[in-house]
Amino acid sequence: MSSALESHVDDDIVDAIGSLGNRTRLEILFALVKKEDECLEQWATMSFTELYEAVDLESTSQFSYHLDRLTDTFVVETSGGYRLTYGGDKLVRTILSGAYESTRSFDDVEVDGICVFCETLALVATMDTERFVVRCGACETTLLNDMLPRSQTRHRSTAAIVDSVGTRIWSTYTLVRGGVCPECYGPIDTAVDTHEPDTGEYDGRSFYALSHTCRECWLAIHMPIEVTAAFHPAAVGFFWEHGISLLECPLWEFFEYMVNETVSTQVDSVDPLEAIVDITLEDETLRLEIDDSLTATPEPSSGD
Numbered sequence: 001m002s003s004a005l006e007s008h009v010d011d012d013i014v015d016a017i018g019s020l021g022n023r024t025r026l027e028i029l030f031a032l033v034k035k036e037d038e039c040l041e042q043w044a045t046m047s048f049t050e051l052y053e054a055v056d057l058e059s060t061s062q063f064s065y066h067l068d069r070l071t072d073t074f075v076v077e078t079s080g081g082y083r084l085t086y087g088g089d090k091l092v093r094t095i096l097s098g099a100y101e102s103t104r105s106f107d108d109v110e111v112d113g114i115c116v117f118c119e120t121l122a123l124v125a126t127m128d129t130e131r132f133v134v135r136c137g138a139c140e141t142t143l144l145n146d147m148l149p150r151s152q153t154r155h156r157s158t159a160a161i162v163d164s165v166g167t168r169i170w171s172t173y174t175l176v177r178g179g180v181c182p183e184c185y186g187p188i189d190t191a192v193d194t195h196e197p198d199t200g201e202y203d204g205r206s207f208y209a210l211s212h213t214c215r216e217c218w219l220a221i222h223m224p225i226e227v228t229a230a231f232h233p234a235a236v237g238f239f240w241e242h243g244i245s246l247l248e249c250p251l252w253e254f255f256e257y258m259v260n261e262t263v264s265t266q267v268d269s270v271d272p273l274e275a276i277v278d279i280t281l282e283d284e285t286l287r288l289e290i291d292d293s294l295t296a297t298p299e300p301s302s303g304d
Contacts, residue, residue: 186216
């Protein structure tokens with residue numbers, strides 16, 4: 001086993017995960033989260049007696065044994081009683097979300113937007129083996145894919161699922177651009193990634209993305225470098241002044257601005273990064289520079 005895996009999969013972790021393989025222990029965790037829901041209070045506590053009465057078990061000694069197996073890992077004892085730890089709360093809500101169940105699929109549906117590779121208005125979205133995929137129906141290139149939990153699809157129509165993904169991507173990016181992992185809230189490392197298709201008419205064309213990777217849980221998120229510029233507050237306001245709300249424009253629709261050069265990018269160097277992104281709307285242009293700090297900075301207008 002690699003040293004990276006050894007540091008994450010030790011005996012304490014194995015023991016903690018093993019403690020969950022029991023119905024009574026899961027009932028204890030669910031009783032605590034139900035208490036939070038009933039009291040409308042985060043981190044609500046329950047006494048030993050309250051917990052015992054909420055769980056279907058006749059022997060107090062057996063109950064005490066199961067509670068002890070959870071304590072300090074998924075449950076903590078306080079002066080006010082027992083409550084969930086962050087890990088316990090996260091675990092229960094993961095189960096409630098249906099993360100262990102298969103996500104329902106749906107057939108191809110047309111979505112607005114242009115393929116950045118073949119520049120065709122032929123984008124479709126679908127659920128493919130629990131992955132939400134946006135691809136070009138003309139050149140069959142995948143433009144975006146994301147794993148969805150069952151909770152995101154359970155009570156939504158197909159159209160609502162597609163809309164929810166668009167919203168989720170931007171909420172994810174809000175955290176990432178602040179250096180926060182959207183999954184575990186650990187620190188993010190960012191690097192420049194160059195994609196150069198080597199087939200057909202797309203040969204020699206370069207696309208640049210910022211690859212954001214969490215140091216803690218290894219989650220990786222890739223965003224076009226143009227998004228970094230477009231979501232600078234000055235650029236968000238610039239779009240808004242011209243009747244465009246970026247938060248209501250899913251990433252796959254944002255690609256159209258890249259294709260029609262509303263948002264155009266010039267990368268002079270990758271290491272160190274030196275790039276200029278121009279956003280042009282109604283004969284007005286906002287220029288932003290992206291340097292090796294991987295942040296966008298508006299260039300002063302000529303009138304300043």
